[in-house]
Amino acid sequence: MTLTLIVTIMALAFVVIFQIAKASEYVMVLKGEEKGFQQSNRINAFLFLSFLVLGLVAAWWCNELFYHKTLFTQPAASDHGEKIDKMMWLTLAVTGLVFFITQILLFWFAYKYQYSEKRRAYFFAHSNKLELIWTVVPAIFLTILVGMGLYYWFGITGPAPKDAQLVEITGKQFNWMMRYPGKDGVLGRKNYRLTDASNGNALGVDWEDGSSHDDIESTEMHLVVGNPVQLVINAQDVIHDVGLVHFRMKMDAVPGIPTTMWFTPKYTTAQMKEITGNKDFVYEISCDQICGSGHYSMRGIIIVETQAEYDQWISGIKPQYRTVMESKAAPTADSLQNASAALQPMAQDLAKK
Amino acid sequence: MSTEITQQAHAATIQTDVHGHHEGDHGHHHEESFISKYVFSQDHKMIAKQFLITGMIWGIIGGLFSVLFRLQLGYPDMSFPFLEDMFGKWAAGGRISNEFYYSLVTMHGTILVFFVLTAGLSGTFANFLIPLQVGARDMASPFLNMLSYWFFFLASCIMFASLFLQTGPASGGWTIYPPLSALGQASEGSKLGMDFWLISMAMFIVSSLLGGLNYITTILNMRTKGMSMTRMPLTIWAIFFTAVLGVLSFPVLLSGAILLLFDRNLGTSFYLSEIVVKGEILPNEGGSAILFQHLFWFLGHPEVYIILMPALGMVSEILSVNSRKPIFGYLAMVGSLFAIAILAFLVWAHHMFVTGLNPFLGAFFVLLTLLIAVPSAIKVFNWLTTIWRGNLRFTPAMLFAIGFVSLFISGGLTGIFLGNSTLDIHLHDTYFVVAHFHIVMGVASMFGMFAGVYHWYPKMYGRYMNNTLAYIHFWVSLAGAYLIFWPMHYFGLAGMPRRYTDWSNWQSFNMFTDANRVISTVAMVVFAVQLLFIFNFFYSIWKGRKVTTQNPWGANTLEWTAPIRPGHGNWPGEIPEVHRWAYDYGKDGREFVSQVEPVSDSESKH
Numbered sequence: 001m002t003l004t005l006i007v008t009i010m011a012l013a014f015v016v017i018f019q020i021a022k023a024s025e026y027v028m029v030l031k032g033e034e035k036g037f038q039q040s041n042r043i044n045a046f047l048f049l050s051f052l053v054l055g056l057v058a059a060w061w062c063n064e065l066f067y068h069k070t071l072f073t074q075p076a077a078s079d080h081g082e083k084i085d086k087m088m089w090l091t092l093a094v095t096g097l098v099f100f101i102t103q104i105l106l107f108w109f110a111y112k113y114q115y116s117e118k119r120r121a122y123f124f125a126h127s128n129k130l131e132l133i134w135t136v137v138p139a140i141f142l143t144i145l146v147g148m149g150l151y152y153w154f155g156i157t158g159p160a161p162k163d164a165q166l167v168e169i170t171g172k173q174f175n176w177m178m179r180y181p182g183k184d185g186v187l188g189r190k191n192y193r194l195t196d197a198s199n200g201n202a203l204g205v206d207w208e209d210g211s212s213h214d215d216i217e218s219t220e221m222h223l224v225v226g227n228p229v230q231l232v233i234n235a236q237d238v239i240h241d242v243g244l245v246h247f248r249m250k251m252d253a254v255p256g257i258p259t260t261m262w263f264t265p266k267y268t269t270a271q272m273k274e275i276t277g278n279k280d281f282v283y284e285i286s287c288d289q290i291c292g293s294g295h296y297s298m299r300g301i302i303i304v305e306t307q308a309e310y311d312q313w314i315s316g317i318k319p320q321y322r323t324v325m326e327s328k329a330a331p332t333a334d335s336l337q338n339a340s341a342a343l344q345p346m347a348q349d350l351a352k353k
Numbered sequence: 354m355s356t357e358i359t360q361q362a363h364a365a366t367i368q369t370d371v372h373g374h375h376e377g378d379h380g381h382h383h384e385e386s387f388i389s390k391y392v393f394s395q396d397h398k399m400i401a402k403q404f405l406i407t408g409m410i411w412g413i414i415g416g417l418f419s420v421l422f423r424l425q426l427g428y429p430d431m432s433f434p435f436l437e438d439m440f441g442k443w444a445a446g447g448r449i450s451n452e453f454y455y456s457l458v459t460m461h462g463t464i465l466v467f468f469v470l471t472a473g474l475s476g477t478f479a480n481f482l483i484p485l486q487v488g489a490r491d492m493a494s495p496f497l498n499m500l501s502y503w504f505f506f507l508a509s510c511i512m513f514a515s516l517f518l519q520t521g522p523a524s525g526g527w528t529i530y531p532p533l534s535a536l537g538q539a540s541e542g543s544k545l546g547m548d549f550w551l552i553s554m555a556m557f558i559v560s561s562l563l564g565g566l567n568y569i570t571t572i573l574n575m576r577t578k579g580m581s582m583t584r585m586p587l588t589i590w591a592i593f594f595t596a597v598l599g600v601l602s603f604p605v606l607l608s609g610a611i612l613l614l615f616d617r618n619l620g621t622s623f624y625l626s627e628i629v630v631k632g633e634i635l636p637n638e639g640g641s642a643i644l645f646q647h648l649f650w651f652l653g654h655p656e657v658y659i660i661l662m663p664a665l666g667m668v669s670e671i672l673s674v675n676s677r678k679p680i681f682g683y684l685a686m687v688g689s690l691f692a693i694a695i696l697a698f699l700v701w702a703h704h705m706f707v708t709g710l711n712p713f714l715g716a717f718f719v720l721l722t723l724l725i726a727v728p729s730a731i732k733v734f735n736w737l738t739t740i741w742r743g744n745l746r747f748t749p750a751m752l753f754a755i756g757f758v759s760l761f762i763s764g765g766l767t768g769i770f771l772g773n774s775t776l777d778i779h780l781h782d783t784y785f786v787v788a789h790f791h792i793v794m795g796v797a798s799m800f801g802m803f804a805g806v807y808h809w810y811p812k813m814y815g816r817y818m819n820n821t822l823a824y825i826h827f828w829v830s831l832a833g834a835y836l837i838f839w840p841m842h843y844f845g846l847a848g849m850p851r852r853y854t855d856w857s858n859w860q861s862f863n864m865f866t867d868a869n870r871v872i873s874t875v876a877m878v879v880f881a882v883q884l885l886f887i888f889n890f891f892y893s894i895w896k897g898r899k900v901t902t903q904n905p906w907g908a909n910t911l912e913w914t915a916p917i918r919p920g921h922g923n924w925p926g927e928i929p930e931v932h933r934w935a936y937d938y939g940k941d942g943r944e945f946v947s948q949v950e951p952v953s954d955s956e957s958k959h
Contacts (some may be wrong), residue, residue: 003435010881017885021821025898028820037746040820044747047828048755055835066843069864087775095766102733102762109740110755113676114747121677121939122742130738131685131731138730142723142769149773150716156775157712173539173631192627193634204629237630238533239642241707241782245848245861248779252708254642255532256626259709284861288782288850290526291533292540293451296853
């Protein structure tokens, strides 16, 4: 119904526009092409000027509407993020200046130099001086941007501090899994062929490696405020990407090729709630590399907290190795339940027969 | 019509020795059948029209796809029963399913980048303009040229067929990164649809290579007497560099695609290593998923210049003609095209800053990427100087050329953000990227294409398109382009990731619902206006106002010395000789001086 309505309205609009367009062409031919041309030229020249003015007003209005929704209004939640924000402002200043100058010149020239019978175009084919200016000046500005950018880039991608907390994050369609190294500070060896989610080894940890025995697995990431953290990033199936929008950080998760990034969280989740004035604020991990039909829902949570809160959290979780071994040693109530659930359909089948 | 045929026959018989090697192609025009004239034509002008019209059909399909997924993005809570009527299980309950959404996004990108803006834009104007503007009867090899179109047609058929597969077309994004694209288990679109995609693309690459080799050969070898390289119009320079880029980079994509086909079907491990997908442990070890990205972007980045450069050339030409002024800094324009072409090969890894690429290596790509801003700046300032103190005639082509410059500035400047790896960490794969490449590569190139179509339409069909419709087309498209993509920069600065079907579950990204609705509505209006353009195009072929003079725009280039409706062979009689560059507008008080006019002693030097 709505479709037919929309199509009808569109078709009608088409017909009306087309009739007007045809009529105006006839009028132009009757009036003489030269006169018609001059008239439409004036209109278009005026429209260029209007577009410039309205465009600038609209840009300002758009900024009013959306600026407070961008991340500019909240501080970056990591030290790296602060550098990135600084670089952003610098680039914005340079490009913004060029944007306004060139756009205003373009549309102003279009209006100012519109066709007139009296004007003769000025024959001006080249000028080495001018061309030199607009080769050298942009080059200077770009050198500054490249220099500053690379200075920050090497700082951000440089080696993590020695005392950085190690956290492993693994992406798979369509969720994130975390692993903490436990007291020994070493993540146990992995072998993807050992992956067996139904037996508590979703990450493919090699239990033969003793350093895996105190590793802790979690679906949430907990970080200590002010402590540098180094993420080791893995993917099991396809490429994902650990996007940490509030920290301004991002790194792909590639199957078979572990990647890494580090940063220092600056505010706890509770502090960010205050800063943003949003009581539901939460640090989110977004997948930023298309990974299949659930890509848009691949969400993870980071909780930044004080050392005391963190210690309390981590001490409440049993290492995965122990969980697995205990369930192997003695069938727990849970697994018995599972087994009976699996037997039920069979029993029903038998009953039918 | 009959006079035209006799003219052609005449042309064929009096060809001089200079072009004698070409004579065989012209012997039998009067016997041309429908098939040889309109279908398997070897006339570059007909092949250009074939590319253009096929490109338009693809443009409608690709544009329609964007309207469909904009429905989802703009109205996530609404159900559209007609979608279910049309697409069945893909839009069950009147809502676009996730799989369908990703298929639409993927095909929108593939279609627009390759089938519309590569084949439709550079295929059309390279074919149409090279022989006419360098003064040749046809391409170096009209037969290969014909094959180029028909390979494109074949590629089109395969891609179109993939839309109707039970598991749907490819859905891993137009960049088809493996392992997602390699594993059928990972996504419906990675089943048969992906094989179709790869085979279609292989055919497309063949088409592109056949065309490209022809363009290069023709430009280098078949210029008319007096047409030195530095007298060529900038359109030809731009197309020349485009063709070189294509010939050198498309084969790399072909290799990447073939390896991917092997991984998919023959059990190799070029891109696959240590994968557990949906609980299944795969045997592949030792491959690198990143290898594909290198191969892909080694084409993929030059590809965006393959799309853009013909537009750069045409805009230069059109701005100069309609400002009644020479293009400012001709040699600098050629030089900057050359610089862009070289740099295009050296920046591909800027798409990969956050893949785990060595940061030291990344630094070089930052430097080289931002270097592109220098030739781009030269072009912009030269265009501005070209219209400065001109006498501007706002033909539809001129409007689109000016619109192009505006978009090129806007989209180019955001490239300075993304090319800087520090900022790319934050902005990578957000809506900022969507805004950037749609403006600078998508809409800007589209504007270049429209400018070209309006400008050379009289040469193509001997008629004009309707001006009023053209003006509506331009103003709605320009305003629409900014309305759609300007707010997306803000989305990106809020960190909103691209390729999300729905943001409602996210704390950080759920605040742009209203803006998305506006964008979707504007997108539909803009799409409708493109239909108006297409209507105008086809209507005017038969009913447009007739062109009555040989040189309606008062332009200097050679195509306007040919008859209003040139036959196969382009010029009856001898091919004109060239005596000067293409940009003597407003010189010594004269409106324009055609390239074929000998330089007189009294003329001023420049």
